[in-house]
Amino acid sequence: MYENLINALPAVLSLGNLLAVVIGVIAGICVGALPGLSATMAISVLIPFTFGMDPLVALGMMAGIYNGAMYGGSIPAVLLRIPGTPAAVATSFDGYPMAQQGRGGYALQVAVVSSSLGGIASALVLMLLAPPLAKVTLLFGPSEIFWVAVFGMSAIVFLLGGDVIKGLISAAFGVFISLIGIDTITGYDRYTFGHLELLDGINIVVLLVGLYALPPAVALLEEVRDLDTANTGRLNTTSIWQAIPGMLKYWKTWIRSSVIGVFVGILPGAGGSMAAFLSYNEARRASKNPQDWGKGEPEGVAASETSNNADTAAALIPALTLGIPGTAVAAVMLGGLLIHGLQPGPMLFRDNPDIVFGFMWQFLFAAILLIALGGALATNSFAQVLRLPRPLLGAIILALIFIGVYSINGRMFDVYLMMGFGLIGYFMDKLKFPLPPVVLGLILGGFAEQNLRLALRIGGGDWSILASSVASKIIIAMILIVVFMPLISRGIRRLKARPDAG
Template identity: 45%
Template structure:
C-alpha cells in the first residue's frame, strides 16, 4: 500500500497535474461565483478536453472545478446577496448581514478557511475510511432517505428567526410550491394551471436567485424612492480578515460541521445544501450566543461553509467505491472516469491503486489551491461592495437575468425569478423568514418520493419507518432537534423578557 501511496502522490504532484488542478480550481471559483454557471456545467465543458490526458491529470482538473465551484458560490452570496450556486443558499443567512456591517473581508476569509478545513477533512475521510463509509451509505433505502429528509426539515425550527410559527408556515408554502409539476411516482400532472412550462416543476436556481437577489434589489429600490442615500454600501473595514483567535474559537464548530458535511455527502442525492442547513442549526444549538445567528454572525458562517465543502470528499466515497454518484457533479465525474477507461467500484482500488491515490491527493491539492486563491483575492473581492449602488444593482439584475435564463435557455425561468423576487420581498416586509421556504423546496422531492416508495415497499404499513433501525434513529433525532429548538426559543424569549424588565427597572 505504501508503494501505491507514493505512486499516487507522484501522479498528483506531476507538473501537468499541478497545472490542471490549479486551472480547474480557478475556473471553478469563477463558475461558482457567477449565477447560473455551476461546477456541473464547468466539468461538463471540460470532459471533452480530457480525452488525451492522463487519468490523474484529467480528474485533478475536474476536482479543482468541483471544489472551487462549491466555494465560489459563497462569494457573491456574501457580497451582493446573490448566491452563485444553490449550494451557497445557507450562506445567505449570515454572509450579506456581515457585509452590511462592513465585515465582508472577515466573512470572505472565514469562508475560505472554513471551506478549506471542510474540504481537507473530507479528503482525509475519503482516504482513510472510504470503503467502510460506503457500506453505511449502501444500506440506505427509501425509509432512510425519507427519515433523513424529515431530519433536514426539522432544521426549520432552528432557522426561523423571530417566529417559529412564521418559519413553519413559510416551510409549508415551500412544500406546496414543490408539488407543482409531474408526480414523481404516479406521473400525474399537479398544480400547473395548464402552463406547459410548469410540467417540470419550478426551476430551483431561478427561484433561488429571485428569492434572495431580486428581492434585495427591490428593497434597495424602495429605499432609494424613500430618499435614502445608497451611493455605496459600507466598506470601511472590508479589508479586515478573520483573526487566528476567531478561528480557534470556532475549532469545535468547524470540526462538527465538517463531519456533518462529509456524512451527508456520502449519502447519494442529498448534497451540500442540506448539509449546510443541518450544520448551521447544530451550530446555533451549541452556541453560547444563539440570538446572534441571523445578524451576521461568524459562527454561523463557519458552520455552513465547512459543511458544504466537506460534501465534496464525501460525495466521492460512493462514486469511487461503489460506482454510485453522490450528487449531480459526481454523476458528471462518473462519465469522466469512464472516458478514461476506468470503472468505479471495488475493483478500481485493486486494479488501479495508483490512480485512486492520485485522485485522493489531487483533492487535497485542489483545496490548498482554493485556500491560496481565495485568501489572495479577499481584498479584491471585498472592493466590489464599494461600487456605487446605482452601478452595482443594475449589474446584479443583469447577472440574475442571464443566470436564470442560462440554466435551461428558458424565458419562463426569468419569469419564475421575477415572481420569487416579489414573493421574497413581500415575505421580508411581513416578517416571514426566507430560509425555511428555501429548505422546503430543496427537501420536498426527497420527502415525497421516498415516503411513497417506502409505503409501496411495505404495502402501506407506516411502521416500516420504525422497524428499520437507521430510519427510526434518524426520526428520533429529528424529534429531539425540534424539541431542543423549541426549548431554546422559549429560553431566548424568557431571557429577552427578563432583560427588558431589568431595563425598565433601571
C-alpha cells in the same frame, strides 16, 4: 491500499496536473461567485473539453472547480446577500449581517478557512475511509433517508424568524413548490399546467436566483441615495494568517460540520445546501448564544461553509465505489470519468489506482489551495466589485443572473420562471416574510415525501416499516432527543430553581 495512495502522489505533483488543480480552483471560485452559475453547470461545460485531455488533468480541474465553487458562492452571499450557489444560502444568514456591520472581510476569511478545512476533511475521508463509508451509504434506504429529511426539516423551527405565521407560510410555500412536477411514483403531473419544462420540478437554482438574487439587484437600482457603501465596501482585512488564530475557537463547529457534511455527501440525493442547513442548525443548537445567530455570528458562517465543502469529496465515495453519486455534481463527474473509459466499481480501484487515488489527492490539494488562492482573490478582487456605483452593479448583476439561469437548460422558460419568483421574492422581502424556510421547504419537502412513499410502497402500505430497521430507529431517537432536549433541560432547570425560589 495505502501504498497505492503513496504511489499515486508523484503524478499528481507534476506540473501539468498541479496547474490543472490551480486553474480549477480559480475558475471554481469565479463561477461560484457569479449568482446563477453553479458548480454543476461549470463541470458539465468542462466535460466535453476534457475529451482529449489526460484524465488526471481533467479530474484535477473538476476537483478544483467543485471546491472553489463551494467557497466562491459565499462571496456574494456575504457581501450582497445573494448566494452564488445554492449551498451558500445558509452562509448569508450570518455573513450578510456581518458585512453590514463592517466585518465582511472577516466573514470571508472565516468562510475560506472553513471551506478549506471542510474540503480537507472530505478528501481525507475519501482517501482513507472510502470502502467502509460506502457501506454506510447502502444502509440508507428510503425510510432512513426520510427520517434524515425530517431531521433536516426540524431546522425550520429556528429559521422562522420573529413572525411564526409568516414563517410557516414561507415554509408551506416552499414545500408546495417542491411538489410541482411529475410524481415519480404514480406518473401524474402536479400543477405543471401542461408545461413540459415543469415536469422535472422546479430547479433550485431558478428558485434561489429568483428569490435571493433578483430582489437585491432590484434594491441596488431602487435605492435613491448613494448608500453608505463604506461599511460593506471596506473589508477591513488583516492578513489571513493573522486572522486564523482568532478563529481557532470554532474548532468544535468545524469538526461537527465536517461530519455532517461528509454524512450528507454520502447519502444519494442530498447535496450541499442540505448539508449547510443541517450543520448551521446543529451548530446553533449547540452554541451558548443561539439568540445572536442570524445577526452576525461568525460561527454561523463557519458551520455553513465547512459542511458545504465537506460534502464534495464525500459525494464521490459511493460514486467511485458503487457508481451511486451522492450529489448532482458527483453525477456529472461520473459521466466525465465514463468518457475516459473509467467505469465506477471495484475494478476502477484495481485497474486504475493511479488515477483514482490521484483524483483523491487532487481534492486534498484543491482544498488546501483554497486558503492561498481564495483569501487573496476574494478580499482583493471581488471586494472591488462593491466599489462600483450601485446602479451599474445592479445592471451587471441583472445580466449575470440572466446568463446563469439561461445556461442551466438553455431555454428562456427558466428565465421567465425566475422572474416570477423574483417578483414573489421582492414582495416577500418587503412584507417581512422570511426566505430561508422557502429554500428549506423546497430542498426537503419533495425529497421527504418521495422517500416516505417509496418506503410505504416497499412495505406494502404498512407504516411500521418506517421504524423497522436499526438505522431508522437510531435516527428517530436522535430526532426526539434533539427536538425535546431543550424542553427537557429547561424543565430540569426550572425544577432545580424551584427549591431556591420557594
